[in-house]
Amino acid sequence: MTGRAATAARGPVTARERWARVLSVLGSLQGYIGLVLVVVFGIVSKGSTFFNSTNLTNAVGAFASRGILAVGETLVILTAGIDLSVGSMLGLASMVSAILLVYEGLPPILILPITMAVGVLMGLVNGVGTTVLRIQPFVMTLATLSIFRGVDRQLSDNVSVGTQVANTSGQLSPHSSQFQAFGTPGHNFHGVYYPVLALVVVVIVFQLVLSRTRFGRHVYAVGGNETAARLSGVNTLGVKIAVFTIAGLLAGFAGPIDAAYSASADPLAGQSFELDAIAAAVIGGASLAGGRGSVVGSLVGALILTLLDNVLGLNSVSDNLQLIIKGLIVIVAVVIQRPDLISSVAGFFRRSLHRPQPTGGAALGTAGPKEES
């Protein structure tokens, strides 16, 4: 660009910067805006059929196990990793919980710690594979996605295990009835629908971990600039292993919930849940490049997904159309998040409109401004 054009372009810079700032604020709020829009759409189209506590609780409860997976997924994504195996880990954990309940007769109070330990073990495998063996997270967790699913199906012999165990009098056994409180609608836990409670607690705990602890800072630092983190004394390997392990732990925690919600552990339970978890994180503002996002954001993303499902269902939109809309939401969310959206679009148009085409010498002579030589 010539001297004259450059000075001319300097005028509107401040205006453009102001735009960029407005847009970046919008970008950080867009999750909430999207959520508000979905809720408003629900109320306008279906009124109290949509906006009552039973419907909302059911909608969120149906998504709770995936929401919990999204929290672990968010931590992994914050370090610029990805975990494709969360769905398989959830499936295996739910199968383990059902087997322990039905065949071993363990009380749920023991089942939960065991499935969480199983989850930790699986997450550790992912973490060690990506750090010590230096396998890319996508590849490592793609492999374990298959492995954990295979173990799940082998354990169950490809048959789903019902978790509602009746005793001789035809009533649910005490253990089974306690277990059902983990997820069956109507079985509340101290008056609250347990899956919703679990999701909220997990979100609060991990939001605090991210924002208040050294570990949380280190997670953001590793994702934002791994070299800088390492040079600042952060144990980057340890942080990466830890986030994968937490993702496993949360999958182990969500497994029994999913089993109780479906009243059975299906060998295919949790399939493609990883995609919902990733979508929730991304809609909630997480960047797959790492360093950006939050657990609360992912919760909002999860709520958008589930409430949209709910609203579209109430309006009897077909399943196929719902899938299409869900995908479009992801695309729109990611584009809007870009802080330089307007300026880059404007810059592109400015250049392509005003730019002389340097194809040949003769044409250039006329396009370039005349200056004293």
Added chain:
Amino acid sequence: MSPTQTAAADGSAAVAREVLSMRGIGKSFPGVRALEAVSLDVRAGQVHALLGENGAGKSTLMNVLSGGFVEYDGEIRIDGVPVAIHHPRDAKSLGIEMIHQELNLVQDLSIADNVFLGRELRTGRGTLDRPSMHARTRELLAGLGLILDPRRLVRRCKLAEQQLIEVAKALSQHVRVLVMDEPTSALADAEVRRLFDVIARLVDGGVAVIYISHRLEEIDKVADVVTVLRDGEQVGTVLQGSTSRSELIAMMVGRPMGELFPRPEHPPSATPCLRVSRLSADGDQAQGRAALHDVDVVVHEGEIVGLAGLMGAGRSELLQAIYGAAGRRVGGQITVGEKAYAPRSPAHGIGRHIAMVAEDRKGQSVVPGNTVRFNASLAALRRFAGWAGVDTKAERVAVGDVVTELRVRTPSLATDITTLSGGSQQKVVLARCLLTKPRVLLMDEPTRGIDVGAKAEIYALISDLAAQGTGILMASSELPELLAMCDRIVVLCEGRVTATLDRDEATQERILEAAMARQVVLDTTTSTESLARLIDSGDR
């Protein structure tokens, strides 16, 4: 400041026409004016050398020419016709080719595929015309004195060969202006001579060559005209041979430095706080890491020791080895205070009260998208650990104090660090180091890419730290900075200490002389070996 002496170049060689004329070129980056009104005239059949210290603006100027920037000030003419260059494509279509210092070859493609990358020859059916590409590549390589199979993977070629493959790639198109950015930094003497033969032949063929280097002995041999840049300004353009080497050095480094370096006289104590003896580490050519051989350095409390040397001399590698960033690959003894210390990791170094300001602020220091507070406290979070996580109140107080002390110009502690100027970002990085309460502060190019005002402030801070008893080991490419700030200067060349100069005996000439004391026994086998080892280990 000084008037440009372009007239000097016009006198004799007026026969050849000007292929390229750059007038009043300027370029700003956020917080820095990188180039100011630089003009350059290059004639066909001429080698025009660009000389200057690191950060003088050579690469910026050439990036303007090769289409690396969308916006810049000034005018470029090719054969007298004004042109607009906003994209590498524009430069290429005008016959401007640039060979970057870091080679731009795809390691896992064959030589021929690299040479024709993006302009592959095709047969009538639309498939790749491999035979023609191979024949043409063989021809081009032969022209450069290389006999290599065009199907060979670039990964399997020696570094010197890769350099020449880059030249072949540039020559495969119609070239009018060829820019070479430090083409010899990875080459041994014999290979340098071969490259110079190639340049001579190109020039005979009417190509204009712009040659960037800070090795004066090479410029003696190869250049016709020399333009010297300093701090983004043009100091002068002279005919090679009309100016002595020392005059060129003076043009490169001479600058008013009176009030820039506030270094009050104070004697450093006799207590050593860092002692490094016989430190050695393996290099890695593929990753551009220099080897270190038996390096001895002592830093006393309150002393500022400078590390001088050319690019690739091992300055950064030495600092990283001491800090622990090189892991356990380091041999030799290090003593911090009284205790022996075998560095394992940066965390280990920080634990021993060593801090480091890394060379590449953007790549190695700043965590983008996070606040000033986040960035400043990152290395010292352990200090603020409370029962419920980080004690943000204590953190805010401590960071606020050091940010005020360093006079970081930021609207608040919650400001995104990437919105600050380069100088302020560097001060935040310094704050991160100071919060760990270091006894030894390692600094790698602490003032690179920041403006003069911020530089002066950072110099003042370094002096204050030394006065408080911190031992400082500072690597820099800017000789005036080292000469003014340091009590002692250690000069490295190819991983060896070639001189240790006290404050009163150090001069720019002596430093440059020691920095260029290259060992003649440079062999190419080491590079092949390390490359082969790399391939065997399957590493990337």
